[in-house]
Amino acid sequence: xxxxxxxxxxxxxxxxxxxxTVSVVLGIVTRSGRPLLGLPRFSVTLVHRNSxxxxxxxxxxxxxxxxxxSYAQLRVVDFFVPFLGAAKPFWLGLGTLALDLMLAIxxxxxxxxxxxxxxxxxxxxxxxxxxxxxxxxxxxxGSDGTSVWFLALALASVVLxxxxxxWRVSANFIEFGNARKGETR
Amino acid sequence: MSRERRPAATLHIDWxxxxxxxxxxxxxxxxxxxxxxxxxxxxxxxxGDVPLAASQLEAARDAVALCPRLALTLRKD
Amino acid sequence: MSGMxxxxxxxxxxxRLFAAPASDLTSHLATFGPVPDGPAASHLLDELQASxxxxxxxxxxxxxxxxxxxxSGRDPRSRGGAAVVVANGAEGEPRSAKDATxxxxxxxxxxxxxxxxxxxxxxxxxxxxxxxxxxPYVARAIAERTDATAxxxxxxxEAFLSGEASAVISSLEGGPALPRDKSRxxxxxxxxxxxxxxxxxxxxxxxxxxxxxxAEWFRRLGTEExxxxxxxxxSGSDLAPTVREVVGxxxxxxxxxxxxxxxxxxxxxLVGGYHGAWLPxxxxxxxxxxxxxxxxxxxxxxxxxxxxESASCGLKASAAIAGYLAAQSARQCxxxxxxxxxxxxxxxxxxxxxxxxxxxxxxxxLAALVTGRGSCHHPDGTTRxxxxxxxxxxxxxxAHLAGGCLADRRARAGVAA
Numbered sequence: 001x002x003x004x005x006x007x008x009x010x011x012x013x014x015x016x017x018x019x020x021t022v023s024v025v026l027g028i029v030t031r032s033g034r035p036l037l038g039l040p041r042f043s044v045t046l047v048h049r050n051s052x053x054x055x056x057x058x059x060x061x062x063x064x065x066x067x068x069x070s071y072a073q074l075r076v077v078d079f080f081v082p083f084l085g086a087a088k089p090f091w092l093g094l095g096t097l098a099l100d101l102m103l104a105i106x107x108x109x110x111x112x113x114x115x116x117x118x119x120x121x122x123x124x125x126x127x128x129x130x131x132x133x134x135x136x137x138x139x140x141x142g143s144d145g146t147s148v149w150f151l152a153l154a155l156a157s158v159v160l161x162x163x164x165x166x167w168r169v170s171a172n173f174i175e176f177g178n179a180r181k182g183e184t185r
Numbered sequence: 186m187s188r189e190r191r192p193a194a195t196l197h198i199d200w201x202x203x204x205x206x207x208x209x210x211x212x213x214x215x216x217x218x219x220x221x222x223x224x225x226x227x228x229x230x231x232x233g234d235v236p237l238a239a240s241q242l243e244a245a246r247d248a249v250a251l252c253p254r255l256a257l258t259l260r261k262d
Numbered sequence: 263m264s265g266m267x268x269x270x271x272x273x274x275x276x277x278r279l280f281a282a283p284a285s286d287l288t289s290h291l292a293t294f295g296p297v298p299d300g301p302a303a304s305h306l307l308d309e310l311q312a313s314x315x316x317x318x319x320x321x322x323x324x325x326x327x328x329x330x331x332x333x334s335g336r337d338p339r340s341r342g343g344a345a346v347v348v349a350n351g352a353e354g355e356p357r358s359a360k361d362a363t364x365x366x367x368x369x370x371x372x373x374x375x376x377x378x379x380x381x382x383x384x385x386x387x388x389x390x391x392x393x394x395x396x397x398p399y400v401a402r403a404i405a406e407r408t409d410a411t412a413x414x415x416x417x418x419x420e421a422f423l424s425g426e427a428s429a430v431i432s433s434l435e436g437g438p439a440l441p442r443d444k445s446r447x448x449x450x451x452x453x454x455x456x457x458x459x460x461x462x463x464x465x466x467x468x469x470x471x472x473x474x475x476x477a478e479w480f481r482r483l484g485t486e487e488x489x490x491x492x493x494x495x496x497s498g499s500d501l502a503p504t505v506r507e508v509v510g511x512x513x514x515x516x517x518x519x520x521x522x523x524x525x526x527x528x529x530x531x532l533v534g535g536y537h538g539a540w541l542p543x544x545x546x547x548x549x550x551x552x553x554x555x556x557x558x559x560x561x562x563x564x565x566x567x568x569x570x571e572s573a574s575c576g577l578k579a580s581a582a583i584a585g586y587l588a589a590q591s592a593r594q595c596x597x598x599x600x601x602x603x604x605x606x607x608x609x610x611x612x613x614x615x616x617x618x619x620x621x622x623x624x625x626x627x628l629a630a631l632v633t634g635r636g637s638c639h640h641p642d643g644t645t646r647x648x649x650x651x652x653x654x655x656x657x658x659x660x661a662h663l664a665g666g667c668l669a670d671r672r673a674r675a676g677v678a679a
Contacts, residue, residue, distance in 0.1 A: 030206075030253060031253075033204070033205065033206040033207055033223065040211045041206065041207050041208045041211055042208045042211055042212055042247065042248075042251050045208060045251050045253060046251065112255065113255060117202070117254070117255055175206075175207070175223060176205060176221075176222050176223030179221055179222050179223070179600075180222050180223070180596070180600055181600060181603060181604070182591070182593065182596075182598075182599030182600040182601075182602070182603050183593065183599065184204070184593050184594060184595070184596055184599045185592075185593050185594050197445055199443040199445065199637070200443070200594070200595035200596065200597065200598070200635060200636050200637045201441075201442065201443050201594040201595055201637045202443070203595070203596060204596070205596050220597065220631055221631075222596055222597070222600045222601075223596075224596040224597050224635070226631070226635075230630075230634070231634070232633070232634025232635050233634065233635060233636075233637075258445060
C-alpha cells in the first residue's frame with residue numbers, strides 16, 4: 001500500500017510540474033496575442049487554462065497520496081505553512097509555498113470576472129515565482145530529483161521557459177506591437 | 186444568404202479594455218475582421234456593438250468567456 | 263407663473279441668463295425672484311417638455327427626457343438607490359468660455375436649477391463640478407444662501423475630455439477624469455451605480471428660468487426648433503473669446519457680428535468647437551439650428567464658433583486642431599489612441615505641402631476606420647472635423663496637391679493691395 005502511494009505521489013508530482021511548464025509557456029504565448037504553430041489563439045488560451053487546471057488536479061493527488069504515505073511524514077499544517085516539515089523542511093517548504101501560490105492564482109483566475117482585472121493580473125504575475133519554486137522543490141525533495149532522466153526533463157523545461165521569458169521581454173513580443181504607435185493605458 | 190431581420194443578440198466591445206488580442210476575430214470571422222493595429226473591426230461597420238445572428242451565439246459566448254481582457258459582453262435584445 | 267405675485271417681471275429681450283446686474287444673491291433675487299417651491303415638481307417636467315429645452319453641453323438631448331429617465335428608475339437594469347444630480351461645468355473644450363462666464367456672472371441661476379432638478383427627480387445628492395478657476399465664484403454664491411448646503415463642489419482638471427459625462431462620473435467616484443465604457447446609461451446606473459442626472463450648467467440655469475416664468479415665456483424668443491436663448495462663445499481671427507447670449511435660430515453671421523466680430527474677411531467658421539464642422543464663408547447666413555446645420559455635418563453643440571480668416575489656410579488650421587485632439591485622446595481605446603495620431607499626421611502632411619495625391623483618400627479611410635470605435639465620441643468628433651475640412655476646403659486640397667495654397671495667395675494679394 002505504502003509503495004503504491006509513494007509511486008503515485010512521485011508520478012503525479014512530476015506530471016504536475018510538466019503541466020505547469022506547459023501552462024507557463026502557453027500563458028506567455030497568450031499574452032503575445034499570437035497563434036502557436038497553427039494552433040489558433042483561442043485554442044492556445046484554452047490549453048493554457050486547461051493545463052493549469054489539470055496541473056492542480058495532479059497536485060491534489062500528489063499531496064493527498066503523500067499525506068497518507070507514512071514515509072513522507074506530512075502533516076496538515078505542511079499543506080499551507082512552509083518550512084515546518086519533519087523531513088527536509090526547506091525543500092518541502094518550497095513545495096508548500098508553490099501550493100499556496102498555485103491556490104491564489106487558480107482562485108483569482110476562476111473569479112477574475114468578479115474581482116476585476118487588476119487583482120487578477122497582479123496575482124497572475126506570481127506565476128513567475130511559482131514555477132521556479134516548484135521546480136526547486138521537485139529537484140530538492142523528490143526521490144527522482146537527482147536522477148538523470150528527471151534532471152534532463154528539468155533542464156528541457158528550464159530551457160523552454162527561459163526562451164519563452166526571453167521572448168516575453170523582447171521588443172517584438174506583442175503581435176502588432178510595431179504597428180501600434182499610440183500606446184494605450 | 187438572406188439578410189437577418191433582427192439580430193439575435195449584440196456583442197458589445199468595451200474599447201477601454203480591448204487590447205486587440207484577436208481571439209474574438211478568430212471565433213467570429215464572419216462578423217469581425219482586424220484593423221491594422223490588431224483591434225477587432227466589425228465587418229458591417231457597427232463599431233462597438235456588433236449584431237449577431239442566432240447561429241453565431243455560441244461562438245460569441247466562447248469569445249466572451251475566452252477574451253483575455255474581459256472586454257466582451259453579450260446582450261440579448 | 264411668476265415667483266412673487268407680480269413683484270418680479272420676467273426678463274424681456276435676449277438678456278435672460280445675464281439679466282441680473284450683478285452676481286450676488288440680492289441682485290439675483292431682485293431680478294428673478296425666489297425659486298418657486300411646493301408642488302412644482304411634476305409640473306416642472308411638463309413645463310420642460312413644453313419648453314423644448316435641449317441640453318446645452320453639446321449633445322442637445324431634450325432636457326425633460328433626461329429628467330424623466332433619471333427620475334423614474336423604471337430601467338430594469340438600474341441598481342437603484344437614491345438618485346444623484348450633477349451640474350457639469352467642466353467645459354473641457356478650449357474654445358468655449360460660456361460655462362465659466364455663466365458660473366461667474368450668474369451662479370445663483372445654476373444653483374437654482376440644480377436644486378430644482380434634485381427636487382424634481384427626488385435626488386439625495388447634488389454635485390457641481392467645474393474647473394479650479396470657476397470654483398471660488400460658485401463657492402461664494404453657495405455661501406450666500408441657506409438652501410444650497412446640500413450641494414457638493416468638486417474640481418475637475420482642465421482637459422478636453424474631462425467634461426465628458428462618464429469622465430465626470432469617474433472623477434466624482436475618485437477615479438481618473440476619463441471616459442468610460444457606455445454599456446450602462448447614467449440615468450439607470452451612474453454615480454456609484456445610482457440613477458444619475460447629469461446636466462450642463464447652462465441647461466440648469468435655463469431650467470431655473472423655465473421653472474419661474476414657464477414654457478410659454480421661454481418660447482417667446484427663438485424658433486420652433488431652437489426655442490429660447492443660448493450662450494455662444496465666439497473666438498478666432500483676432501477676436502478674444504467672447505460669450506454672448508443669443509436668440510435661438512440666429513444666423514451664424516449675425517452671431518459673429520453680435521460678438522463684435524466681422525464677417526467681411528472670413529474664409530470659414532468652425533461651428534460646434536473642435537468636434538464640430540466648418541461652415542464656408544458664403545454660407546454664414548445659415549441659422550444656428552440642428553436642422554439648418556445638418557447638411558454641413560455641424561450642430562449648435564455647446565455654442566462654439568471659431569473664426570477663420572480667408573487668408574488663413576483651413577487645412578493648416580484643421581491639422582493643428584486634429585493634432586491637438588489626437589494628443590487629447592485618453593489613450594484607453596486602441597483605435598482612437600492609434601488612429602487619431604495617424605489621421606492627424608496625414609492631414610498635417612497634406613496641409614504642409616505634400617503633393618502625394620493619395621493623402622485625401624488615406625484620411626477618409628482612417629476616418630471610417632476609427633468612427634464608432636471608442637468608449638466616447640472623441641474619435642467620431644475628430645473625424646467629423648477632419649472630413650468637414652476635406653469637404654469645405656476641397657479647393658484648398660486641390661491647390662495643395664498642385665503645390666500651392668489659396669490662403670497664402672489671398673494673404674499676399676491682401677498685402678499687395
